[in-house]
Amino acid sequence: MKKIFTSLKPGFWLLLGLGLLASCKKDYLTLPKPANSVEAEGAYANDDAIGPLLTGAYGALKQSQTGTKGSNLLLALYADEMVAVEDPFAALDGEPSSVAVYSWKITPVNTAGKYFWPRLYNIIYICNGVLENVPNQSKLLYKNQWLGEAYFMRALAYYYLVNMYGNVAIITSTNYKENIIVPRVAPAQAYSLMQADLKQAISLLSPDYKDVSGKTTTATNARTRPNQLAAKALLARVSLFTGQWQQAWDNADQVIKDTRYALQPRASIGNTFLATSREFILEGDCDEDARLFEAGGFPPPSNSLSSSLMSSFEPNDLRLKNWVRMDLNFLTGMMINLPSKYKSTIIGQPKLDRLPLLRLAEQYLIRAEAAAQLAKLGDAGKLASAITDLNAIRSRAGLGVTTAATPDALLDAILKERRTELFFEDGHRLFDLRRTGKLDAVMQQEMQTSRLGTGAKWESYKQYLPLTVNDNRAGLAQTPGY
Template sequence: MKYNKLKPIYKSIINLKAFFLKKGYVLAIMLMVLLSCSDFIEVDPPKNILVSETVFDDSATVESALASVYYNLREYGIVGYGLSADMGIYADELDYYASNSHDLSVYLHSMTPINSKVANYWKNAYKLIYAVNDIIKGVDDSKALGADEKATFKGQALFMRAYLHFVLANIYGDVPLVTTTDYQTNNTIGRTAANEVYDAIIADLTLAVSLLDSSDPTGERVIPNKAAGNALLARVYLYTENWEMAEATASLLIDGFELETDLSKVFLKESTETIWQFKSDPADTRNTHEANQFIIQAIPGNRYSLSNALLNSFEEGDLRYDDWIGSFTSADGLTTLYFPYKYKALLSEVESLEYTIVFRLAEQYLIRAEARAQQGDMAGAQEDLNRIRSRAGLDDTPATSKASLLDAILHERFVELFTEQGHRWFDLKRSGKAGEILGSVKPNWKSTDVFWPIPESELEINPNLLPQNKGY
């Protein structure tokens, strides 16, 4: 994630590093990025709490700190390809064929609190929350940054804090709401009720949207701006059943972006409907991890394939089936498996053709459709739903009642947003249909599976996180 605008600052970052080492300061996570976003100094608290205010005297250094957060999210965080794969096998999108015991327990719904996936999602998320809290505090306290710079940097950090808490709350339920860099406080903090976490998320996003600029300084939609903040805000309003605000916020994006008419271009880096995406690493001329992990190139040897539940959900004539699904047949001709083919360029491609999309316009149409249906605006809900269906080559929805429209929208989200950022699992959970749908395809399904367990390692360190989630 080496943005063009950051290239001139690498030399100054190296000089800053030398300055701090000379002065005896310990750099925090904000100076993770040195020569490229691939090279990091990883310093865990409490070692990184001694940070000179001089770090925030230079806008380039703060830009580097934020770039490191985006890089970590793409490579190691709880947003990106990991979320798409893990939530895909946890729901009914993907089948799993490899032998990793931790992945198998996710797929088979036999997870325990010592599962490494459980621990890594939690640890990586809170590490980044600590980092953005550090950025927020440093920016607020800085006497060198200009007002516009402060607004932009703080807006980005608030957006990331909101997004991280959003995903945590959807995976674990009640989670710690961390808004400080006080290590002693964070090490003994208890869990906050999910509804209060959502209130804090909305507050962070509302402030972030007010601070962020509408422009796209990179021209590639790889740095969160006002549109990215509104995209997450619309989703949060939908999840919290604030239908009126979900409709209004989604409308802002529908009015400001253009739906890509050609399905083969939706996941290219220049797609007109992309709101925010993770840039591939130009140092390695890489494309997306999604393509590399989902495209089947050998049987055996694949980890994932699309489930029959998903394949059978496509209507006859759905162009998404033709363009977004690929297949591979084994050498003996006996086995054919299907895979997500939204991202088509492998990491070995010479040029980065695709970036990992986090928010795109099609979701906003489906958010507004659901919000309108919930408010009794059936015609408006049909109109939005039909925009997505029409692009896929399908006739208008036959659904007319509120109940049938909501079912149709949930179905449309399944075939439109499959293997993207955990949408399917989160939709099943929030709609109350997880047991109804997964009970027949997951033999070990339990009603308590709507939340993952709190990592055992975290409970041992901080007993204030007790009690453990039910069922574990």
């Protein structure tokens, strides 16, 4: 990492545990001086400086999600989406093995999530700096865009923090004297901040997509910065997690009705994750995940999709044919099923596939679930809406209409559809099981079946990740149970 880190106040970085970032492979996180310092004035004075600064936040997010240490893989192993096989090379870099993650044997000393907490708070720090300094700049052409992006990214970072760690520290400034004594608080407070931030983002962002300089771009493959609809899509997701069904339905509805977005047609479902897909609302770089399971890659993949996930696909599901592939496990000599949503990208060649930070299929499933919940509360007219949205996803996958006809049956059917539609994306499965109250039962079943013999022991406190020893020493309370 660049030496600029050494100029920041040590108390703040001690809180965030950013010493862990010494192993970052890419230098995404070059930051300006603390926002309350004289040196900060020039860092936010022009659009050409702020755009790349926020791009660094997006890079940090991508880095926390993809690759062998990313949340996409680790949370899939932690839940019931993937099965781990011991890799003899895994311990060479001091990281917990896939089997340790799979068997829920992560600790504050050897935690699989040690990069998530500092990287996500680093994003929050960038956003706080923008929110503190940009309003005072008089020469910016795209002030609203930068503020809207900062509110959006702060909300997204807190979404991941809450769903990985439970209680979080709410930090809304760059004042290190204040931040060093901030305690962890219940998720409800973080969700309140997320909703407030996203409503601000909606009021500030343009419906158009912008580039790093703040100018409008119309290219389908340039949806790499949030627009107003991305903020509404994330608000729909957050509202679903907080049980605000009407707000979830309203925001998902507005996104779905925007003609720039469309589900990838059934005939070309294999192209859903291409950079030109109209299904993307917000996208990112997926190179590391594309290469994680590529054919002929080294080392060859050893972790595989779980039998319970594979059995959840219905016969003739086009997602099974197009988003899953088989390969040889070089450790066991057996054929295994692997994620194949993101195809291999040749280094030096144009990027073909993109990582879906937000995509339209999720919005259909959000609107369907919110409608089913509203129908359960007495809004009978929403029942047909839920069925229609669920069938839109099923039809695209080559499946027949749902047989679910009651709100409760629909909620079960939607959860199942989310599993087969959103697997190996964004930790959706783990987060869905927790928010629907099914996590303990599913993990207990896993302990008795696929994890039998691994020494895995599920206890409710393991629904959240522990802080590292470094973070805990900084004065933060450890995640309860660890």
